[in-house]
Amino acid sequence: MLTINATDMIGKGLHRECYSHPQDQNLCIKIAVNENVKETRREQKYYRLLKKRQICWDMLPKYYGNMDTNLGSGAVFEMIRNHDGSVSKTLEFYLKSIQQTERCYSGLASAFFALKKYLLNEQIITMTIKPKNVLYQEINDDAGKLIIVDNIGNSDYIPIANYSKTLGDRKIKRKWYRFEDAILKAYPDNAAFRNIIKSGT
Ligand SMILES: Nc1ncnc2c1ncn2[C@@H]1O[C@H](COP(=O)(O)OP(=O)(O)O)[C@@H](O)[C@H]1O
Ligand SMILES: [Mg+2]
Incomplete structure (x- = not known):
């Protein structure tokens, strides 16, 4: 199980909190807080379709599957950073x-x-x-x-x-x-x- 630091939160929407991965600065982990199950399912299903289609991931963050964390199940995505390393x-x-x-x-x-x-x-x-x-x-x-x-x-x-x-x-x-x-x-x-x-x- 991955331990995320609560202080590593880099963004938050209505449904998810986004944290930087403690061991890999090119990854972020999204934890559902007010999960909209329908929305999560739709997104994961659509990501599967795009993977199958082998699209180019130029303007979408790559999705690396889910993993268990101390804050609950997390979805792992590519972290978008600027040339100077700061989060976009x-x-x-x-x-x-x-x-x-x-x-x-x-x-x-x-x-x-x-x-x-x-x-x-x-x-x-x-x-x-x-x-x-x-x-x-x-x-x-x-x-x-x-x-x-x-x-x-x-x-x-x-x-x-x-x-x-x-x-x-x-x-x-x-x-x-x-x-x-x-x-x-x-x-x-x-x-x-x-x-x-x-x-x-
Ligand atoms: N791949 C990413 N790289 C960098 N920051 C991100 C990434 N994904 C989300 N964020 C930040 O986290 C915030 C919340 O993520 P988001 O997926 O929009 O959650 P929600 O589904 O709750 O709206 C975003 O507005 C953005 O600031
Ligand atoms: Mg959002």
Whole structure:
């Protein structure tokens, strides 16, 4: 059994706490706190499908299975870190700060459209895409990558979009445009990011 230090928590959402692995800085462990069993099952099932499809894991953290810990069962994922070793921050962090958006403007701009292209190329279906579930990995001041850490998969009763490119594309684009609209609405003062979104249309 793996012993996690409570002080190693690097992030927390509504359902899970995310800790750095005590022996491997490239791994993180997610412990369910208010577990949504349906959501966990959907995510694990969808990850299995993506593994079977042998997608490229460029903008999704790799999943290494579950393990027992002193805090309960944990799901082991690749830890997203910046070039300086610090844990990557959420897109929400950048959106909230015009200074941060401007500092990383060109990296964010190319990463934003690279993520859209990636989702379409690899046919990765998401639930609602939220800025707090997307990390911006800084490679340097002018380059970076956006990585979706939560809420992937398809909750349709009959998930036919997982197997049809036309329906998949349609669904991915719909989620993407909702993501853009939600950013424009939630961060009306971030003119820099608005420019990024507008430059893609
Ligand atoms: N692979 C990862 N690498 C680095 N930080 C992460 C990773 N996964 C999650 N986090 C951080 O932990 C937070 C909570 O994780 P998340 O999976 O979104 O939990 P929840 O399902 O409760 O929303 C995220 O918002 C992010 O800040
Ligand atoms: Mg989350």
